[in-house]
Amino acid sequence: MHEVTFLCPKDLQDAVRLYRTTPGCRPLAGGTDLMVMLHARTLRPQPRAVLDIWSLAELKGVRRHSGMLEIGAAESYTGIIRSREAHRHVPALVAAARTIGAAQIQNRGTLGGNLANASPAGDTLPILLAYDAVVVTDRRSIPIDQFFTGYRKTALQPDELITAVRFPQGRDVVFRKVGTRAAQAISKVMMAVSRKPARIAIGSVAEVPLRARGAEAALERGDVDGAIAAVADDIRPIDDVRSTADYRRTVTQNVLRELLSVG
Ligand SMILES: Cc1cc2nc3c(=O)[nH]c(=O)nc-3n(C[C@H](O)[C@H](O)[C@H](O)COP(=O)(O)OP(=O)(O)OC[C@H]3O[C@@H](n4cnc5c(N)ncnc54)[C@H](O)[C@@H]3O)c2cc1C
CATH class of the missing domain: 3.30.465.10 (Uridine Diphospho-n-acetylenolpyruvylglucosamine Reductase; domain 3)
Structure with missing residues (x-):
């Protein structure tokens, strides 16, 4: 079992200094992701020190x-x-x-x-x-x-x-999270939309949280049907334990239709 040094900076300046000078160091904020990863030993390389920034x-x-x-x-x-x-x-x-x-x-x-x-x-x-x-x-x-x-x-x-x-300031954003349950669910699709300027941002449908640029361009022109059609090509969903790619594509289009009807 390798040892992890716990660093408690006194202020932000101290934290920045310690982070820059301590090899193999990881910041610890709330720990709700980091502690899980430390426990499961999924971090590569395993950290040699954690920098506690929670109280700064x-x-x-x-x-x-x-x-x-x-x-x-x-x-x-x-x-x-x-x-x-x-x-x-x-x-x-x-x-x-x-x-x-x-x-x-x-x-x-x-x-x-x-x-x-x-x-x-x-x-x-x-x-x-x-x-x-x-x-x-x-x-x-x-x-x-x-x-x-x-x-x-x-x-x-x-x-x-x-x-x-x-x-x-001054932007109206609406969103919809689709998960298995109402609480404690990892998103199958998470979408946030602003009409002006046109922003359509989606999680769980690609390797990164992404902006659906084709759909945004259509929305900017006021073409809502075009945006709903284009969003299927903007995303890169995969099959995984939570959902299939086909399901995510269909849900993404349905959620966009719903958000654009209220947004
Ligand atoms: C039971 C459970 C349910 C969850 N549900 C959800 C959910 O519904 N939706 C969701 O999005 N997430 C969920 N999460 C994941 C997690 O709670 C979030 O991602 C949370 O925002 C992580 O914040 P944290 O402060 O705990 O991060 P930490 O665990 O402290 O850190 C996470 C990573 O970020 C780095 N880091 C932290 N702060 C900084 C910083 N200021 N600068 C640079 N690097 C930094 C750390 O080194 C680490 O690599 C869930 C986790 C658990 C255990």
Whole structure:
């Protein structure tokens, strides 16, 4: 059994320094993904140190920043659900946060963890794509549509820490999560849509959470039927334990039709 060193930085600056200087180090926010992976020994390479960023004040909170809404990377889903600013400016994110796991996971799971984990089934990720969110790190800002680079791969450097996520204000986003049950379900299809500008973002239908560019172009022209037809070609679903590719394709078109009739 190999030993893992537990690092407790005193502030963000200390965390950034430790992350850059400790080989084989992984940040630990809520731990709802990381602890599962550590326990199952599925991480390659196995981390030699974990950096506990959960309590860092700089990574908490929901606030306005330069005309945008900013949510700290280590803010929990419960914190987002309880935030008045989040309700006012990113209600779709609040509603999506309510569908994640159950209370225990909402109390510990964070936006930064969902992003860095980069699962194609991560529920906040299509929402972030539909809002054109910006991922802020200890060294730069990354537009969300440049963040996911492959299956569970991101644009982050190995020692780069997500510090916050920023959202432009004044956008209407609607979403629908399709799972096996109403609670504790990993999404079979997760879709978030904005009409203006046209954004159609979908999870669990490709190796990354993706923007359906063909469908967006049709929607931009006001061609709703064209968008519903095009979305089937935008996605790259697979058969897996949760669903078949054919099912996901049909559901994706049905969900888009439904969201465009209310959105
Ligand atoms: C029972 C259960 C139910 C779940 N249900 C859902 C669900 O319905 N929908 C869903 O989307 N997810 C679900 N999850 C997955 C998980 O809860 C989320 O992905 C959560 O957002 C992860 O956040 P965390 O803070 O716990 O991440 P952690 O486990 O702390 O970290 C996850 C990964 O991100 C890295 N990381 C964390 N923070 C940062 C940062 N600031 N900068 C750089 N890297 C960072 C870590 O090193 C690790 O690799 C579930 C998990 C469990 C165990």
